Amino acid sequence: MKPVTIVGSVNIDLVCYLDRWPEIGETIPVRETATALGGKGANQAVAAKKLGADVTLVAAIGQDAFGQSAAADLKGLGVTCRLAQLADHQTGLAFIDVGPDGNNLIRLSAGANAALRPADAEQHADLLQNSSVVLLQNEIALETSLAAARLARQGDALVIMDPAPAPAAAWGPDVLAAFDILTPNASEAGSLLGRTLSTLEDALAAADTLAGRGLKGAVVTMGGHGVAWSFGNERGMRTAPKVAAIDTVAAGDCFNGALAAELARGSHFEEAIAFAMRAAALATTRKGASSSLPDLKELETFSAVETA
Template sequence: MPAKVVVIGSLNMDLVTRAPRLPRGGETLIGHTFATVSGGKGANQAVAAARLGAQVSMVGCVGSDAYGHELRDALLAEQIDCQAVSTVEDSSGVALIVVDDQSQNAIVIVAGANGALTPAVIDQFDAVLQAADVIICQLEVPDATVGHALKRGRALGKTVILNPAPASRPLPADWYANIDYLIPNESEASALTGLSVDSLASAEVAASQLLTAGAGKVIITLGAQGSLFADGQGFQHFPAPKVQAVDTTAAGDTFVGGFAAALASGRSEAEAIGFGQVAAALSVTRAGAQPSIPTLSDVQAFPAP
């Protein structure tokens, strides 16, 4: 049977425009293109895990609008179990995304229905959590819900992953003991620790601080520099595969979903990180969030270094 991954988190409709560069304050730019694409960190990670070999269930909320139907249908098309995706009387979450000609992006999120994902909703679908091998959370739903899900995952003895995104401040101190793998990027690691994380050396300092706070293991993703794995035994750097980037949207989500799928299937941590990095590298060669996420066969066909 495929490994079972449960993703607790956000579903957003991404409103994506491409422009020559990111606009400055008060400035109006002429963009190249516009598209609406199913996204949200939670849904992106669910799609990534499903395409990369896992059996996936999504726990989240969508609005009673057209976007809500589209978001649910996008998950169902990936054979993702949506019994725990609730429809609420609100607008669905949206993300306003600008991608520049250098493939960098700026994003504004409006939570909408994602704010209705409460601890009570998590409890309502506890059987879904009980069936999981790995549980993934992010920060696009209420903090109380994330903390509750992490604690429940620990109580059930599941492997618990937190992708602290988006992060603007340190995590609550009592969360760390419930996290097996904490996976921030450079800016998120900076927000969690108050340190400037812009190199491999500074990532090691930040990872050490996060381990001291109580996280089981830490993986800091470093974009084109790859990723840094840290545990109580030390550090290991994983260089990134070399590709030509087109759009970095959802690269981090693809890494998290791929890592979780590989880990849940029984691969070693090093193998799971390498697998996630190849998946993320492939994703940046394509435009969009969910449309850019590769399949298991795509990753298997990627040439070995």
């Protein structure tokens, strides 16, 4: 199996768990705090690795204690890294508040992630061209993702773009056509299409629209409601596994990493979506970002219980 390559962000997550959301101007105590490896690129890389893929992450960190911590964590988790270590940028930081319902608010300081440039992707052209799947996100510069996608397509890699955080402006057909599969959540799909998505039927219509704009396919995730997809002549909806979610911070990253891993194994598109949905659901039952991501054995056990 050819590797999964991820070009994306590395952050350190600074997390506060809240018993309730504060009012504007109010100071409240937090129930618990945590510091952990994060960033969409890192989370997706760890998710794919733990689910059996051969993974390489291309990213940028600062020459600071946070960067050293992130690099050590990624190495310890078995992710092969090609990290640009930048003296003039700090490592990316994410300030995350998790409410009592498990939902979250995230504020980002991009740091070194914003300095990952097209030239960095070009340095790894051989890797990108010889990958089975290249996974991208919107926590790095769009031009860097476009450069990585172009290089990947010079080989036979499948290029997946997770447009998170949501683009500030809608992407035109020239941008969308650079990717094979788009995987927005409801909010991101709404930003791209200028509409509100409330139901799985809305998500399916959005997937159809996006897939018709130069993509091979689109998957629109609706959190605990489920997923809708449109891929060639195949389209459908699937409700999410029922779990007691306590932290949704890395659910989307887990979904994308799992989807990439399963597609790299050669699974059919709908099978890969079902696999990714189970992985993401299991991740929401645990605290943290990278620490919540299940391995293959845990997912197999969860799947057996779910279908029993």
